Amino acid sequence: MPSPTKPVLDYSYTSYQQEQQGVSNFPGTNLDADLAELVRSADETIDALADVRRSDGKLKNQVVTPDALSPATLALLPAPPSGTALQLGSADGVQSRVTFDRFGTLGNFTFRRANGTPAARTALGIGDPIGGFSAFGAYDGTNYTLTSRANVLFSTTEAWTPTAQGASVSATPNGTTASVVVDTATGEGLLLARGFSRGVxxxxxxxxxxxATDNWLINNKAAATCTVTLPAAATFPGREITVKNLQAFTVVSAAPNVVPMAGGAATAAILAATAGEWATLVSDGSNWMIMAGN
Known part of the structure; x- marks a missing residue:
């Protein structure tokens, strides 16, 4: 419902009393005083309601603060890290998730940063963090880490100008608590600042x-040819698989879907019957191409 309207008295019982002077003992003055008191009380109630309620009947924004909540409600979520603007949580055992549904285009998190102040913004300098995703974790039965431990951080790699705006991505390596740059875009491609793993x-x-998780494979099947069932090349375009032979027996594909390093028709052959032979196969979307080997 919309905000209530304040009452207005449009009749004076005091005037009526004066008109009836000597005719009746009608208490017009007292009645007007009582009605005025009712109007004052109604006005104050409407004014107080307007402090917390919008004209559309919903609560005003930013009127429910932590001090308005019961201790039991506040205990549902732990105190957030300093600087938190929005804290979300789900019931115990239920995953908390923020979902962006988009149709015909991408969903996106956007970070913006300027140095200086809102009224006098200045350009970013080299090494300025722009935004990031951070994860805090509980390290005992009560406490969370005071700072984030798992991070993906986006930072500048040069002082920004209208024509120079280099940036990098950082993450936190195992066994450490600090973020380090893992890759930077260059004019020729992507520069990896740290090593990366494709599995053991x-x-x-x-x-x-x-x-699906195999990238490096070693054949140690004794006494006979080893037959490998490769993934469908069409399912994994661009995927790389390296195979090494420890036996004096051939390694072959279960199907004729391997193109030799010299080119030509696809065959089943992968490695010759020689210990130490190796080959890197790359899917071209149709077959597995031997791109390197001995």
């Missing part, structure tokens, strides 16, 4: 199918 080598002692 996996040794096979029998025929096998390449798993």
């Amino acid at each position: 080598p996996v040794t096979k002692t029998a025929d096998f199918a390449v798993a």
Whole structure:
């Protein structure tokens, strides 16, 4: 409902009393005083309601603050890190999630930063963090880390001008608590500032199918050819798989979908029957191309 309207007295019982002077003992003055008191009380109630309620019937923005909540309600979520503008939480055991639904275009988190003040913004300098995703964790039964431990941080790599706006991405390595630059875009591509992992080598002692997480494979099947079932090339365009042979027996594909390094028609051959042979296969979307090896 809309905001209530303040009452207005449009009749004077005092005047009526004066008109009836000597005719009746009508208490017009007292009645007007009582009605005026009712109007004053109604006005104050409407004014007080307007302090917390909008004209559309909903609570005003920013009127519910932590001190208005009960201790039990406040205990539902722990105190947030300093500077928190919005804290979200779900019921115990339920994943908290923020979802952006978009159709025909991307959903996006946007970070903006300027140095200086809102009234006098200045350009970013080299190494200025622009924005990031941070994760805090509980390290015992009560406390959270005071600063973030897992980070993806976006920073400048040069002083920004209208024509120079280099940036980098940082993350926190294992066994550390500080973010380090992991990659930077250059004019020729992407510069990795730290090493990256594609998983550990996996040794096979029998025929096998390449798993989605397999990148480095070692054949150690004794006494016979090792047959490898490669993933469908069309499902993994651009994927790389490196295979090494520890046995004096060939390594072949279960299907004729491997193109030799010299080119030509796809065959099943991957590695010759020589220990130490290796080859890197890359999917072109149709077959697996041998791109490197010996």
